Amino acid sequence: MRTLRLGLLLTLLVLATVALTPLLGVPVYGRNFGHDSNFALTALAFMEQGIREGRWWPRWVMDTNFGLGGITFYTYPPLGYWVAALFRIGSGLPTAEVMALSMAFWRLVFLGGCFLWLRRHVPPQAALAGAALAALLPYPALINPWIRFSYAEVAGAAMLPFLLLAIERAAESRDGRGIPGLAVVFAALALTHLPSCALVAHLAPVYGWAYGGKRGAIRTILGGLGGAGLAACFILPAAALLKDANFEGDAIWRTSLMFYSGLDGTAVYVQFLLIVWTAGWATVLAALTFRWLGRAMPASPLRHAAMVLLFAAFALMTVVTLPLWILLPQLRSIEFPWRATGLLTMPVAALAALALAGGARMARPVVLAFGLGCAVLPPLFLWVMVSFGNPGWPRFLPAEQRQERAMVSPRGISPEHLPAWAARAGWRGVWEGTETETAPDPWPRPALPAGARRIPGGFLVPEATTSFALPQFYFPAWQAMDGAGQRLEVRPTEGGFVEVVVTHPVRDLRVAVGLTRWEWVGWAVTGLTAAGLLGLALWRRPVRGVVPAVAPGAR
Incomplete structure (x- = not known):
């Protein structure tokens, strides 16, 4: 009973901390206070607008970069924003309030997922207490939802307990029927937060091996490959079109690798790293404390797997694993090694x-x-941020004002979502590094041809006799077709804009973003993978059930 009361008390504390987000609204940027909140608000607004226009996956966002367009959802996973957009459409609440509620939703999903995962191994009261404690740790309760307001990463963290649960089920089964479920969770993580997925892809086989030996590791790898196939509709275009994006390189991981001698960030960045590193050390020490307290408990696969995952994830944050970071480009795509702190929970x-x-x-x-x-x-x-935060920013704005501020703020867009042609033309420098509340003005841009009007994902030009440019950045997805079904050449201008080459008079010219060949290939791979995994799931029933998850009497 005392353990049950402990679990209920900790759960109430989780609910209280989660309630801070929807009660106080989305925080305003200032000294790392809600650092990415402006981007989260604008991304949700763009996703919702695309869905209302009939584009349920608006990979190219016409209104970002202050109306000049960008590749936001070519490189940024959509699943978290799909959920938030459905909340927005269904509730009719302002965007800022919906974003706060969506953040709270994913934090509660994480709590529930941890309980379901742990319930397989311990009594409900102990599972509830352990899950609530994980949700209260600094990284998931403070750093991600408040200091960073990293919405997609919070949503991705909610997938982690379901992923570990799926790994265990796949390792326990006597045939491969657990692999499809594992693949689905892997795909959901990839479609929610790609850096977290890349991180987990390196550590999940380690957990599978520690939990179920060689069979667990192999099935985890197979599940990961299946998940990559299911998410190919996103992963393939994102990877293949990377050369057309404003990719910054992968050297940023060096400045945040713990104990790396080359750390040379600004004072604010170093302060933030110290906060994250402190959270990481506190998490590791807490885990070691609980291991010491339970040293007399019966051995179980979970105890062994948890300790292996603890040390593997923490090592990945430190200079000890420097050779891996140098050799593995897919590992460097994580960008920030301290993201492993989320897995330490x-x-x-x-x-x-x-x-x-x-x-x-x-x-x-x-x-x-x-x-x-x-x-x-x-x-x-x-309390500290409200008392000592940036005095030039109001602390908490009404939802409508908060959204307006995000839409005109340069922090509401990401330089990484600028196409390569626009970056080479110097457009990135227009807003880079600014903290102002309003967009740079004026923004030189081509004028629309006479009579042209906007349509979902593009423009409709009633008549054209000469080549013209549009007020949108160029990207290979842009296509032009006249009323007779003839395709016209589309190319970038020196300024990085879309130019339609007109060699003869045309009418009813439709210039819009279409599917690239990599999107077609990605969807084909997704469909074939889904069919294969469905066949595996329906293949046959296990002969003798599953291998026990824990030692007898551990429940």
Whole structure:
């Protein structure tokens, strides 16, 4: 009963910290306060507008970059914003309020997923306490939802407990029927937050091996390959069109790798790294404490797998794994090694739950003290930011004003979503590094041809006799076709805009973003993978069920 009361108390603390987001609204940028909140608001607005226009996946966003267009959802996964857009359309609430509620939703999904994962190994009361403790740790409760307001990463973190659960089920099954479910979770993570997926792709086989031996590792890899196939509709275009995007390179990981001697960031960046590193160390020490408290508990696959995952994820944040970062370009796509801090929450949850279930005498007081300490951090942080934040920004704005500010702020767009031609023409420097509240003005741009009007994803030009440019940045997806069904050449101008080459008079000219060949290939791979995984899932029933997940008597 005491463990049950502990779990309920920690869960109430989770609900209280989660409620801070929708109650106070989306934070305004200022000294890393809600650093990415402007981008999250604009991305949601663009996704919702695309869906209302009939483009459920608006890969090219015409209104970003202050109306000049960008490749936002070519390189940025859409799933988290699909969910938020459905909330927005269904509720009719302002965008800022919907974004705050969506952030709270994913944090609760993470809590529920951790409970379901741990419930396989320990009694419900211990599982609830472990899940709530994971949700209260600094990275998922403070750094991501408030300091960074990294909406997509919070949504991706909600997939992690379901991924570990799927790995365990695949490792336990006597045939391959657990692989399709694992592939679905991998695909959902890839379509939510690609850096988290790249990180997990390197560590998931380690967890599978630690939990289920060679069979667990192999099936985890197969599930990952299946997930990549399911998400090929996004991954293939994003990777193949990278040369056409404003890719910044992958050297940024060096300045945030723990104990790397070349750290030379600005004062604010170093301060932020210290905050994240402190959170990482606190998480590791907490996990080791819970392991010590539960040292007398029976051995189980979860205990072994949690410890392996703990040390593997933490090592990936440090200079110890420098050779891997140098050799593996897919690892460098994570950009920030400290993102592994989010994965460290899972071993903490597992070891705390196992220590509670094992009856360790000091387990409940330590879990309670640690949970209370973590629960104090978000309110304390908010008080400090409200008291000492950037005085030039209002602390909390009404939803409508907050959205308007995001739409005109240069921080509402991402330089990475600028096409390569526009970047080479110097457009990135127009807003780079600015913290102003309004867009740079004037923005030189071509005028629309006479009579031209906007249509979903492009423009309709009633008549053209000479070549002309449009006020949109060039990207290979732009296509032009006249009323007779003839295609016209589309090319970039020196300024990086779309130019339609007209060699003879044309009428009813439609210039719009279409499917690239890589999108066609991606959808074909997704369809074939889905058919194969469905066949595997329906192949046959297991002969003798599954291998036990834990040692007898551990539940």
